[in-house]
Amino acid sequence: MKPLVSFFAIICVAFPLSGAATENDPGTWITFSTTDAFQTDGQDSRWHYWFDAQARYFDLGSGVNQWLARPGIGYEINENVTAWLGYARFRSRNSAGDVSNEDRYWQQINWSAGSWNGGKVSMRARLEQRSISVGDDTGLVARFLAKYVRPIAKYQDTNLIIGIEPFVDLRDTDWGGDAGLGQNRVFIGFGRRVSDRLSIEAGYMNQYIWRDNAENRINHLGVLSFKVKL
Structure with missing residues (x-):
């Protein structure tokens, strides 16, 4: 149990939590995902x-x-490492009703890092190139998930899940991106x-967002995910 407590402690002190932010908002995220190997002659x-x-909803009732939507294709380098690339379409609506559209091209490496304290540890490194309808620059974002x-x-077939994912903006953009730490999700x-074909995950996400020209923000999110094997 001590290693697990240490893991919680690392997450709590690695990044500021709600007490360090001056703006706090609730929200809900709902996710559907599917991933699997293509079949060749009946084999993976x-x-x-x-x-x-x-679908993400912030400060419910605010609009x-x-x-x-994010499709991708990957290649299994070995039993522990898979390389991916793909595209994402992102659409956002603010409280004034203004809508922006974003195109994201992404590349990532998934790594099954091994076992620890009765559980499994996995890592993901992703690089995203982001362009948005309200600006001309292309943003570059690095994400690291543990x-x-x-x-x-x-409880049979039930797991405890803990994750942490910092985002680093690698360049400034004319639509608000500032180089440096952008956000962190716990x-x-x-x-x-x-x-055999459906898993459901539910939990709490603490999303801390650093902002240069405004108060830092923290979103307190209820997350519900449906993972389907086709």
Whole structure:
């Protein structure tokens, strides 16, 4: 249990939480995702597909919301490492009703880092090139995800899930991007395998956003995810 407590402590002190922010807002994210290997002669090939779609609602009733659709294709380098590339379409609406559209091209490496304290640790590094309808520059964002999944012995097919993902903006843009730390996401929740083809995850995400020309912001998010195997 001590290593798990240490893991929680690292997450809590690595980045500022709600007490360091002066603006706090609630929200809800709903996610659908599917990923699997393509079949060749009835066997799993090294090529994989990925698709996820998200609906995000902030400060419920304010009209602020976001939608995302993200397909991708990956190649399994070995049993622990998979390389991916893909595209995402991101649409955002603010409280004034203004809508912006964003195109994101992305490349990533997924790594199954091994076992720790009865659970599994995985890592993901992603690079995104972002262009938006309200600006001319292309943003460059690096994201680093560490995730820990541990089965709960008393509850069959149920897991504890902990994740942390900092975002780093690598360049300034004319639409508001500023080089440096952009945001950090900390997630804690539970996942349950409902069937061979469906798993559901639910939990809390603390999303801290650094802003140069405004108060830093923290979103307190309820997250519900449906993971489907086609």
